[in-house]
Amino acid sequence: MGLRxxxxxxxxxxxxxxxxxxxxxxxxxxxxxxQIQEMETNWNELNVSxxxxxxxxxxxxxEGKLCQPCEKNWLPYGPSCYSAYNxxxxxxxxxxxxxxxxxxxxAYVAAAHNLxxxxxxxxxxxxxxxxxxxxxxxxxxxxWGRWK
Numbered sequence: 001m002g003l004r005x006x007x008x009x010x011x012x013x014x015x016x017x018x019x020x021x022x023x024x025x026x027x028x029x030x031x032x033x034x035q036i037q038e039m040e041t042n043w044n045e046l047n048v049s050x051x052x053x054x055x056x057x058x059x060x061x062x063e064g065k066l067c068q069p070c071e072k073n074w075l076p077y078g079p080s081c082y083s084a085y086n087x088x089x090x091x092x093x094x095x096x097x098x099x100x101x102x103x104x105x106x107a108y109v110a111a112a113h114n115l116x117x118x119x120x121x122x123x124x125x126x127x128x129x130x131x132x133x134x135x136x137x138x139x140x141x142x143x144w145g146r147w148k
Contacts, residue, residue: 069081071083075124077117077120080117082110082120082121082124083105083107083124084124084125084131085098085101086125093132095109095132098132108134109132109133109134110131110133110134111133111134111135112133121133
């Protein structure tokens, strides 16, 4: 019925197949482990290069080699740095385009969380027709936030 009798040669054959499969899986595991290590190395090197960029941008290029709180042409306020994009009226961006523009700068559309921040944003924006800020409707509710 469901009973099978193994002979020594069949057991040896099954054992050999399993040994080959174990070697194949071990080789695949080793390859994946190596890929993970290479990815971690690349990630660490990227972080080091980003850190070096930050040092170069904020410190080494500045007057007197002193670290600056913000990138060149960005304006500091508290823990934040602001940059205003004020195009000609014919080159204005949609909110989504403004968000993408900010993303490209590794930044966010400004969000005023208090009156002081609102005044800072107003001060830095030279547009008389208004500016995009980080306020958006999401699921029928207004939300401040950082959308990446």
